[in-house]
Amino acid sequence: MIKLPVLVMALLALAGCGTREDSLVITGSSTIAPLMTELAERYEETTGVQVDVQSGGSGRGISDTRQGLADFGMVSRALKAEEGDLTAHLIGRDGIAMIVNALNPVTRLNDAQIVAIYTGEQQSWSAFGGNDAAINVVHKADGRSTQELFLEHFGLSNDRVKPDMVIGENQQGIKAVAGDVNAIGYVSIGTAIYEADAGAPLRLLPLSGVPATLEQVDQGHYPLSRELNLVSQGELSDAASEFLAFITDPGQAGIYHDYYFLPVSR
């Protein structure tokens, strides 16, 4: 496929600013797309190389990369065995922390217990050694990648979840749980850790015995997390490897945090 680069080059020549002939196309995961768009804008500002970011799901990222339509595919999971023809470049991670109020005596819940709480089978904290009080189940609204990852991890479908409160933004979940001893919720792990460190009365529950810390996520041990990958096929072009180096530079970590993602440590 040479159509698009040719078109871009023609446009650049017409505009009279075609100092560089490179341009990059990145397609895929709608989870990563907002982050990638902002990184691409920064890259354009510094280098003048045009980067076109389009979302459409991880599946599109894989197929576009295979067909050569995209230089990179955005894939918000690890590559599967049958995708061995592609190379994954880990750029960051996305994780979820289960949170309860710091005054809640319950300090651990296993996956089955969390499922029982979210499906309404268990409605009192007393079943888990906590107070004799109704559990206030805080759930996320449809379409959020956090909700998607949560449901996928616990093998739930959204209509089985019986919430007492549905929230949009992470901050709303933090406020809800910080203000209610009997609430349980889940938010992006970066946000939860930041807020707990800043003094919000929250407790991050360990999952399958793994504590919810940035180190555990970073090392890939924390179960409720996923990889954010850029995938490519064959040798990277100079332009592509320059871009990859730019977005994984520690100096860009702030943008990852803005989107509640954890940049990969290099």
Place this chain on the structure above:
Amino acid sequence: MITISSRFHADSLLTWLLRLTGAAAVLVLGGIIAVLLIQSAPFMLEHGSALWRNDWQPGQARYGMAAMIAGSIVVSVLALVIAGPVAVLLAAWLRYFAPSVRRPVLTLVELMAGIPSVVYGLWGMLVLVPWINRLAPPGASWLAASLVLALMILPLALLVTDTALGQLPARYLQAGQALSLSRVGMLRRVLLPQAGPAIVSGLVLQFGRALGETMAVLMVAGNVVRWPTSLFDPVRTLTANIAVEMAYATGDHRVALFASGLLLLLVTAVLLALSWRLRGERHEMA
């Protein structure tokens, strides 16, 4: 070339300017309605009949909005039931029983009307919801949403009622005093009934405002899609639904949200017509 030396020309220039601004207002409204209609038409044709079911699972292509329509209405009705009587009684008391404090109180109320809705929402979330939570968990509920809305519509409801009472001819009051009617009796039998249509039309407009409020409700209502059966149950309104899901909605899901916007617009239009009718009746009586 237009000269403004002639009076005729200046007048016609002004006329055309006014026509232009008038047309712009109509065009903007027409544009909004057209966009909503065009965006939601294919969806309405396909899912229109399922819209009235109580089953909102956009992830599984189920788009029943009945519970959210009910949520929008009950939340606003309760807000009006709380704020309406308070506004009317307070306005009457200030005007006829405590005229000395009327001005300061109205100034305070005007300030209240200027507070952004998100501030009311924040107060509701940090103070009201935890307080209701101690009474009956989970706290974020129909009651919380209605109380916050009641506080938000109270200032304008009060000011409208005050104006309506102020517009009554002074002779009513004088005639009443000449007949030595008690103040309460006069208020109940003469003044409130006379100002009634104007007061009610003002309250209907406030009801429309409550129906359209988004952020404050989103922050305190709990937003669970289910039939509102108890004051302490969470509810989701149509506006909150649009706000909470629009950013992440694609395809049919997104169009469904446009359709719910159209529904809201229809309800508001009906309310507006009702308000006009009530005001029209008053003019006939006067």
